Amino acid sequence: MKAAVLNQSSYQLEVSELETPKPGKGEVLVKLKTASINHHELWSMQERSIFSQSAVIMGSDGAGEIVEVGPGVASTWIGKAVMINPSLNWGSNPRVQGPDYQILGFPRNGTFAEYISIPVEYVYEKPAHLDFDEASAIPLAGLTAYRALFTRGELERGSNVLITGVGGGAALFALQFATAAGASTYVTSGSEEKIQMAVSLGARAGVNYKESDWDKKLLALAGGFDIIIDSAAGAGFAALTELANPGARIVLFGRTAGKITQLNPSTIFWKQLSIHGSSMGSDAEFRAMLEFIDLKKVKPLVDTVFPLKSIMHAFEWMEAGKQFGKIIIRMDS
Numbered sequence: 001m002k003a004a005v006l007n008q009s010s011y012q013l014e015v016s017e018l019e020t021p022k023p024g025k026g027e028v029l030v031k032l033k034t035a036s037i038n039h040h041e042l043w044s045m046q047e048r049s050i051f052s053q054s055a056v057i058m059g060s061d062g063a064g065e066i067v068e069v070g071p072g073v074a075s076t077w078i079g080k081a082v083m084i085n086p087s088l089n090w091g092s093n094p095r096v097q098g099p100d101y102q103i104l105g106f107p108r109n110g111t112f113a114e115y116i117s118i119p120v121e122y123v124y125e126k127p128a129h130l131d132f133d134e135a136s137a138i139p140l141a142g143l144t145a146y147r148a149l150f151t152r153g154e155l156e157r158g159s160n161v162l163i164t165g166v167g168g169g170a171a172l173f174a175l176q177f178a179t180a181a182g183a184s185t186y187v188t189s190g191s192e193e194k195i196q197m198a199v200s201l202g203a204r205a206g207v208n209y210k211e212s213d214w215d216k217k218l219l220a221l222a223g224g225f226d227i228i229i230d231s232a233a234g235a236g237f238a239a240l241t242e243l244a245n246p247g248a249r250i251v252l253f254g255r256t257a258g259k260i261t262q263l264n265p266s267t268i269f270w271k272q273l274s275i276h277g278s279s280m281g282s283d284a285e286f287r288a289m290l291e292f293i294d295l296k297k298v299k300p301l302v303d304t305v306f307p308l309k310s311i312m313h314a315f316e317w318m319e320a321g322k323q324f325g326k327i328i329i330r331m332d333s
């Protein structure tokens with residue numbers, strides 16, 4: 001099979017010919033049609049943080065068709081259109097992942113390949129209203145957004161929600177989910193065009209975080225927020241605590257803008273704020289997310305589709321930050 005393999009000297013992905021995996025006990029072999037890329041793969045390449053003796057196939061998100069089953073798996077799975085939950089070995093505690101937790105893509109080989117063998121408990125039937133591009137857009141970013149909003153943020157109908165950096169993959173799912181759940185959503189972005197696109201998806205309004213008075217503008221527009229979903233952190237995070245309503249939840253799952261500085265402790269304790277870290281989600285949350293997507297007929301946004309052989313161009317596109325929606329890799333083009 002063809003797979004994009006990480007060259008551990010150049011930290012670039014190179015398409016190579018590898019042996020197609022055989023599904024082991026309890027596993028299924030998925031012929032992947034599409035994958036999508038995430039920022040964490042870009043961090044791994046930029047920070048040169050992956051070391052392995054064997055060929056590394058990154059990639060957390062994928063959708064395709066089951067073509068073979070291993071021992072112990074019902075043959076009725078064969079032919080099913082599925083998507084993969086990349087959140088492996090969450091464990092038994094819903095509050096936090098256990099010590100054996102992994103994200104699909106390393107150390108377990110991931111989805112930037114024509115085939116993947118994966119335990120059957122991580123495959124889910126593709127919602128019928130989605131095509132394969134849309135299905136592969138969902139898993140990592142959708143799961144992260146779902147847990148951040150509903151479990152950690154305790155979203156309720158009518159809540160005032162702020163989503164920062166709405167051009168981000170997970171942030172965009174947060175906007176779509178919060179809007180579908182009946183919240184009043186506001187966004188920030190570094191691009192006026194993306195703010196307009198967010199408004200066309202249901203956001204009430206947005207401001208550009210590159211403007212010096214972005215926080216004052218947001219306060220004037222929305223009055224304050226019950227839930228803030230942030231993946232940037234950095235110097236702007238302190239302003240989020242000022243924008244939060246008393247009793248608000250601020251949920252953080254990323255570090256795009258770096259370390260947090262100049263937080264005012266009085267703001268946090270006097271307003272009784274809850275600042276939650278959040279990462280990925282459990283099997284139960286993945287299932288609940290798919291049910292929500294099916295119920296509300298949420299359609300993920302696809303920005304650009306690249307063939308597997310151009311996967312490094314896909315990461316260049318992500319680095320340039322121009323996308324609005326997920327960047328998809330197709331295996332057969």
Ligand SMILES: NC(=O)c1ccc[n+]([C@@H]2O[C@H](COP(=O)([O-])OP(=O)(O)OC[C@H]3O[C@@H](n4cnc5c(N)ncnc54)[C@H](OP(=O)(O)O)[C@@H]3O)[C@@H](O)[C@H]2O)c1
Pocket residue numbers: 038039040043140141144164165166167168169170171188189190191194209231232234236253254255256257278279280318321
């Ligand atoms: N913990 C987890 O489980 C988890 C899961 C998914 C992602 N993440 C993390 O979340 C972050 C985003 O990941 P992603 O895959 O969604 O990345 P992505 O699609 O590349 O999005 C990054 C976005 O960050 C926004 N941004 C950049 N500078 C900003 C700033 N100063 N303030 C506010 N927003 C800013 C930009 O939004 P605009 O284009 O609108 O300006 C950009 O589109 C990364 O740090 C990633 O590692 C963590």
